[in-house]
Amino acid sequence: MRVLFVLPGAGGGGGAHSVVQEAHGLHRLGAQVGICTTAATLDPFLTTYPEMLDGPVALHPFQSADEVADAARGYDLTVATTWRSAHLVAQVQGRLGSAAPRAGYYIQDYEPLFNIPHTPEWDESRASYTVIPDAQLFAKTRFLCDIVSANHHRPVAKVTPSIDHDTYHPGPRGVEGSRVTISAMLRPLTPRRAPHRTARILEMLVQAFPDQVEVVVFGCAQSDLDEAGVRLSPSIDNRGPLSRAGVAEVLRQSDMFLDLSDFQAFGRTGLEGMACGCVPLVPLLGGSDEYLRHWINGFRVDTRSDAEIMAAVAAYVGLRPSARERMRRAAIATALDYTIDKAAYSEFELFSEILA
Incomplete structure (x- = not known):
C-alpha cells in the first residue's frame, strides 16, 4: 500500500497533527507513506514536525500542481486533507488521466463554516466535497460524516481519531494547592x-x-x-x-x-x-x-x-x-482509547477496501 497525503501549509493545527501522526502509524503497519506540503512553508512545517526530517515518511515539497502530480505517480492513493488540497488533487487526477492513483479526502473540519457565505472561498470549500467524483471521503467524527453527507449527498466513511500519547500524557503535578x-x-x-x-x-x-x-x-x-x-x-x-x-x-x-x-x-x-x-x-x-x-x-x-x-x-x-x-x-x-495505531489501522482497512 502506497499512500500520499497532500497537506499544504505550515501545520500546527489539529488536522495537520492528525495527518502527520497517522501517516507514521500507517508506516508502522507496513504502508509506504508520503506527505506533499508546500515548499514555501517547509521550514515552519519541519519546525512543528521534526520527525518528518529524514524520517520514515517521505516528504515531497511542491510549488505547483505538476510537482504534486509527479510525486503522485509513485503512489496508489492520493489523499486530500483540506478544501484547497481537494481541488489540487482534482487537478492531479486530470493531469495523470488513467495513470492517476485512486483518490481520497480526509475531511478534518466542515470548512464552508470558515468562510463568509457566497464568497469565492465559500463556493470553493463547498465544491471540495464533490470536485473529485470518485474520491472516497472519510472523517474522524460522526458529526463530520453527517454534515457532509447531508449537505453534499456523498457518503463519508468513519475512521478513528487519534492523539499522540508520547506527547500528551499525565505527569507530576506539583503540590496540591487550594487554587x-x-x-x-x-x-x-x-x-x-x-x-x-x-x-x-x-x-x-x-x-x-x-x-x-x-x-x-x-x-x-x-x-x-x-x-x-x-x-x-x-x-x-x-x-x-x-x-x-x-x-x-x-x-x-x-x-x-x-x-x-x-x-x-x-x-x-x-x-x-x-x-x-x-x-x-x-x-x-x-x-x-x-x-x-x-x-x-x-x-x-x-x-x-x-x-x-x-x-x-x-x-x-x-x-x-x-x-x-x-x-x-x-x-x-x-x-487511552484514542491511539495513533488504532486510528492508523482504521485508515489501513479503509484504504485496503478502496484499493481492492
Missing part, C-alpha cells in the same frame, strides 16, 4: 475559536474567583492579541505560542481546560487535555460527544451562553478535591 488552574487557547486569527469570548470569560473568572483560580493562556504572541484588540489583565498568565510539548506541559499542570469555540468538529485539544489529566470544557455543538460525557470526564456546554459557561466552571471549582480527582481519572481513562 484551581484553568487554561485556555487564544488564537485571534481564527475567529471560530472565539478569542474575544474566551478572553471575556477568563476575565470574569479571575474577578469571580480571585483566591480560588489561576488562569493560563497560550496560542499566540502578545502582538497578535494587541492587533485583535484582545486585552488581558496582569492576573492572567499568557505563555504565548507553544510547541506541542509546551502545550502538553501546560495541560498537565492544569485542572481544567476551556475550549470556548463556536463549535468543534472534533476538539483535539480537549481530548489531549484529558490524556494529560486535565478536565475539559468543550462546545456542545460539534463532534465532542464521541469522547466526552458531561459531568463524568468533562463538560459540554452551549458556548454561546456566558451564564452556562460560568455555571459549569463554578460547579467544577466548587467540587471537593476528591470529586475533581474522579473526573480527572475518568478523563485519562477515556483518552
Whole structure:
C-alpha cells in the first residue's frame, strides 16, 4: 500500500497533527507513506514536525500542481486533507488521466463554516466535497460524516481519531494547592475559536474567583492579541505560542481546560487535555460527544451562553478535591482509547477496501 497525503501549509493545527501522526502509524503497519506540503512553508512545517526530517515518511515539497502530480505517480492513493488540497488533487487526477492513483479526502473540519457565505472561498470549500467524483471521503467524527453527507449527498466513511500519547500524557503535578488552574487557547486569527469570548470569560473568572483560580493562556504572541484588540489583565498568565510539548506541559499542570469555540468538529485539544489529566470544557455543538460525557470526564456546554459557561466552571471549582480527582481519572481513562495505531489501522482497512 502506497499512500500520499497532500497537506499544504505550515501545520500546527489539529488536522495537520492528525495527518502527520497517522501517516507514521500507517508506516508502522507496513504502508509506504508520503506527505506533499508546500515548499514555501517547509521550514515552519519541519519546525512543528521534526520527525518528518529524514524520517520514515517521505516528504515531497511542491510549488505547483505538476510537482504534486509527479510525486503522485509513485503512489496508489492520493489523499486530500483540506478544501484547497481537494481541488489540487482534482487537478492531479486530470493531469495523470488513467495513470492517476485512486483518490481520497480526509475531511478534518466542515470548512464552508470558515468562510463568509457566497464568497469565492465559500463556493470553493463547498465544491471540495464533490470536485473529485470518485474520491472516497472519510472523517474522524460522526458529526463530520453527517454534515457532509447531508449537505453534499456523498457518503463519508468513519475512521478513528487519534492523539499522540508520547506527547500528551499525565505527569507530576506539583503540590496540591487550594487554587484551581484553568487554561485556555487564544488564537485571534481564527475567529471560530472565539478569542474575544474566551478572553471575556477568563476575565470574569479571575474577578469571580480571585483566591480560588489561576488562569493560563497560550496560542499566540502578545502582538497578535494587541492587533485583535484582545486585552488581558496582569492576573492572567499568557505563555504565548507553544510547541506541542509546551502545550502538553501546560495541560498537565492544569485542572481544567476551556475550549470556548463556536463549535468543534472534533476538539483535539480537549481530548489531549484529558490524556494529560486535565478536565475539559468543550462546545456542545460539534463532534465532542464521541469522547466526552458531561459531568463524568468533562463538560459540554452551549458556548454561546456566558451564564452556562460560568455555571459549569463554578460547579467544577466548587467540587471537593476528591470529586475533581474522579473526573480527572475518568478523563485519562477515556483518552487511552484514542491511539495513533488504532486510528492508523482504521485508515489501513479503509484504504485496503478502496484499493481492492
